[in-house]
Amino acid sequence: MTPGNLFTKWGVSGIIRVKCDSCNYISSKQKLYRELSNPGVRGRKTAEPNRSLAVGLINTSIAATGAQRLLSAMNKPVPCASALQSQLNEVGRKVRECNEENMSEHRFQLQNILENGGFPRDTPIPAEADRQYNNPLRNSRGNTPFAPATQTRDVLAENCFQS
Numbered sequence: 001m002t003p004g005n006l007f008t009k010w011g012v013s014g015i016i017r018v019k020c021d022s023c024n025y026i027s028s029k030q031k032l033y034r035e036l037s038n039p040g041v042r043g044r045k046t047a048e049p050n051r052s053l054a055v056g057l058i059n060t061s062i063a064a065t066g067a068q069r070l071l072s073a074m075n076k077p078v079p080c081a082s083a084l085q086s087q088l089n090e091v092g093r094k095v096r097e098c099n100e101e102n103m104s105e106h107r108f109q110l111q112n113i114l115e116n117g118g119f120p121r122d123t124p125i126p127a128e129a130d131r132q133y134n135n136p137l138r139n140s141r142g143n144t145p146f147a148p149a150t151q152t153r154d155v156l157a158e159n160c161f162q163s
Helices: 048-057 063-073 081-116
Strands: 007-010 013-016 127-133 152-158
Touching: 048 063, 048 081, 063 081
Parallel strands: none
Antiparallel strands: 007 013, 127 152
16 A cells, blocks of 8 residues: 555545554544534535635635645645635635624614614715725826725714704
Protein backbone atom coordinates (compact mmCIF):
# COMPACT_ATOMS: atom_id res chain seq x y z
CA MET A 1 0.00 0.00 0.00
CA THR A 2 1.43 3.38 -1.00
CA PRO A 3 1.51 6.34 1.40
CA GLY A 4 -0.94 8.11 -0.94
CA ASN A 5 -3.60 5.54 -0.09
CA LEU A 6 -3.22 6.20 3.63
CA PHE A 7 -4.39 9.85 3.53
CA THR A 8 -7.35 11.20 1.59
CA LYS A 9 -7.52 15.00 1.43
CA TRP A 10 -10.91 16.60 2.12
CA GLY A 11 -10.44 20.38 1.92
CA VAL A 12 -8.16 21.55 4.71
CA SER A 13 -8.52 18.26 6.57
CA GLY A 14 -8.66 14.62 5.55
CA ILE A 15 -9.27 10.97 6.22
CA ILE A 16 -6.37 8.82 7.44
CA ARG A 17 -5.56 5.12 7.71
CA VAL A 18 -2.62 3.73 9.67
CA LYS A 19 -0.46 0.85 8.45
CA CYS A 20 1.96 -1.20 10.55
CA ASP A 21 5.25 -1.99 8.77
CA SER A 22 5.86 -5.09 10.92
CA CYS A 23 2.60 -6.99 10.53
CA ASN A 24 1.02 -5.12 7.57
CA TYR A 25 -2.09 -4.29 9.63
CA ILE A 26 -4.16 -1.49 8.09
CA SER A 27 -6.66 0.36 10.27
CA SER A 28 -10.07 1.49 9.17
CA LYS A 29 -10.47 5.02 7.82
CA GLN A 30 -10.70 7.74 10.47
CA LYS A 31 -11.95 11.26 9.72
CA LEU A 32 -9.77 14.02 11.11
CA TYR A 33 -12.74 16.41 11.24
CA ARG A 34 -16.33 16.66 12.36
CA GLU A 35 -19.06 16.80 9.73
CA LEU A 36 -21.85 19.32 9.44
CA SER A 37 -25.31 17.99 8.74
CA ASN A 38 -26.66 18.92 5.33
CA PRO A 39 -30.34 17.98 5.43
CA GLY A 40 -31.73 17.32 1.98
CA VAL A 41 -28.32 17.41 0.31
CA ARG A 42 -26.92 14.27 -1.27
CA GLY A 43 -23.25 13.34 -1.27
CA ARG A 44 -20.45 13.83 1.22
CA LYS A 45 -21.11 16.01 4.21
CA THR A 46 -19.30 19.29 4.71
CA ALA A 47 -16.22 19.15 6.92
CA GLU A 48 -16.32 21.62 9.78
CA PRO A 49 -12.80 23.04 9.12
CA ASN A 50 -13.73 23.76 5.49
CA ARG A 51 -16.81 25.72 6.51
CA SER A 52 -14.80 27.51 9.21
CA LEU A 53 -12.24 28.58 6.62
CA ALA A 54 -15.03 29.98 4.42
CA VAL A 55 -16.52 31.88 7.38
CA GLY A 56 -13.12 33.42 8.07
CA LEU A 57 -12.54 34.29 4.42
CA ILE A 58 -15.93 35.94 3.91
CA ASN A 59 -14.74 38.92 6.00
CA THR A 60 -11.31 39.29 4.37
CA SER A 61 -10.08 40.47 1.02
CA ILE A 62 -7.79 37.53 0.18
CA ALA A 63 -10.56 35.28 -1.24
CA ALA A 64 -10.10 31.65 -2.31
CA THR A 65 -6.86 32.04 -4.26
CA GLY A 66 -5.18 33.98 -1.46
CA ALA A 67 -6.23 31.32 1.05
CA GLN A 68 -4.75 28.62 -1.18
CA ARG A 69 -1.44 30.49 -1.39
CA LEU A 70 -1.38 31.04 2.37
CA LEU A 71 -2.09 27.39 3.20
CA SER A 72 0.43 26.24 0.61
CA ALA A 73 3.12 28.45 2.13
CA MET A 74 2.36 26.86 5.51
CA ASN A 75 2.64 23.37 3.98
CA LYS A 76 -0.97 22.57 4.91
CA PRO A 77 -3.52 20.70 2.78
CA VAL A 78 -4.81 23.10 0.15
CA PRO A 79 -8.50 22.81 -0.76
CA CYS A 80 -9.65 22.74 -4.36
CA ALA A 81 -10.53 26.24 -5.61
CA SER A 82 -14.00 25.25 -6.84
CA ALA A 83 -14.85 23.47 -3.57
CA LEU A 84 -13.66 26.45 -1.55
CA GLN A 85 -15.66 28.81 -3.77
CA SER A 86 -18.82 26.72 -3.27
CA GLN A 87 -18.27 26.92 0.50
CA LEU A 88 -17.86 30.70 0.20
CA ASN A 89 -21.08 30.91 -1.82
CA GLU A 90 -22.96 28.93 0.84
CA VAL A 91 -21.58 31.07 3.67
CA GLY A 92 -22.37 34.21 1.66
CA ARG A 93 -26.01 33.13 1.32
CA LYS A 94 -26.24 32.52 5.07
CA VAL A 95 -24.64 35.90 5.87
CA ARG A 96 -27.05 37.66 3.50
CA GLU A 97 -30.05 35.91 5.12
CA CYS A 98 -28.81 36.86 8.59
CA ASN A 99 -28.27 40.50 7.53
CA GLU A 100 -31.73 40.73 5.96
CA GLU A 101 -33.31 39.33 9.12
CA ASN A 102 -31.31 41.73 11.28
CA MET A 103 -32.28 44.73 9.14
CA SER A 104 -35.93 43.64 9.30
CA GLU A 105 -35.73 43.70 13.11
CA HIS A 106 -34.11 47.16 13.01
CA ARG A 107 -36.87 48.47 10.71
CA PHE A 108 -39.53 47.08 13.04
CA GLN A 109 -37.88 48.74 16.07
CA LEU A 110 -37.61 52.02 14.18
CA GLN A 111 -41.30 51.89 13.26
CA ASN A 112 -42.13 51.38 16.95
CA ILE A 113 -39.98 54.41 17.87
CA LEU A 114 -41.76 56.52 15.24
CA GLU A 115 -45.15 55.36 16.50
CA ASN A 116 -44.23 56.14 20.12
CA GLY A 117 -43.14 59.61 18.97
CA GLY A 118 -46.58 60.28 17.52
CA PHE A 119 -45.71 59.71 13.87
CA PRO A 120 -47.25 57.18 11.46
CA ARG A 121 -45.26 53.93 11.16
CA ASP A 122 -44.46 54.59 7.49
CA THR A 123 -43.01 58.08 8.04
CA PRO A 124 -39.84 58.52 5.97
CA ILE A 125 -36.74 59.52 7.89
CA PRO A 126 -35.13 62.68 6.52
CA ALA A 127 -31.42 62.09 6.30
CA GLU A 128 -28.40 63.35 4.37
CA ALA A 129 -25.54 61.16 3.21
CA ASP A 130 -22.05 61.78 1.87
CA ARG A 131 -19.57 59.29 0.39
CA GLN A 132 -15.81 59.70 0.24
CA TYR A 133 -13.66 57.54 -2.04
CA ASN A 134 -10.07 56.58 -1.29
CA ASN A 135 -8.94 57.71 -4.76
CA PRO A 136 -7.27 61.12 -4.47
CA LEU A 137 -8.24 63.67 -7.13
CA ARG A 138 -4.71 63.64 -8.58
CA ASN A 139 -5.32 60.02 -9.69
CA SER A 140 -8.32 61.00 -11.77
CA ARG A 141 -6.42 62.58 -14.68
CA GLY A 142 -8.70 62.26 -17.65
CA ASN A 143 -11.25 60.30 -15.60
CA THR A 144 -14.04 61.26 -13.32
CA PRO A 145 -13.06 61.61 -9.66
CA PHE A 146 -15.90 59.18 -8.90
CA ALA A 147 -14.06 56.24 -10.50
CA PRO A 148 -14.48 52.92 -8.70
CA ALA A 149 -12.45 52.87 -5.52
CA THR A 150 -11.18 50.03 -3.37
CA GLN A 151 -12.67 51.65 -0.26
CA THR A 152 -15.37 54.16 0.55
CA ARG A 153 -16.45 55.92 3.68
CA ASP A 154 -20.08 56.88 4.13
CA VAL A 155 -21.48 59.39 6.59
CA LEU A 156 -25.22 59.52 7.25
CA ALA A 157 -26.81 62.23 9.37
CA GLU A 158 -30.46 62.21 10.41
CA ASN A 159 -32.27 65.54 10.29
CA CYS A 160 -34.04 66.02 13.62
CA PHE A 161 -37.84 65.87 13.76
CA GLN A 162 -39.80 68.93 14.70
CA SER A 163 -42.87 67.96 16.72
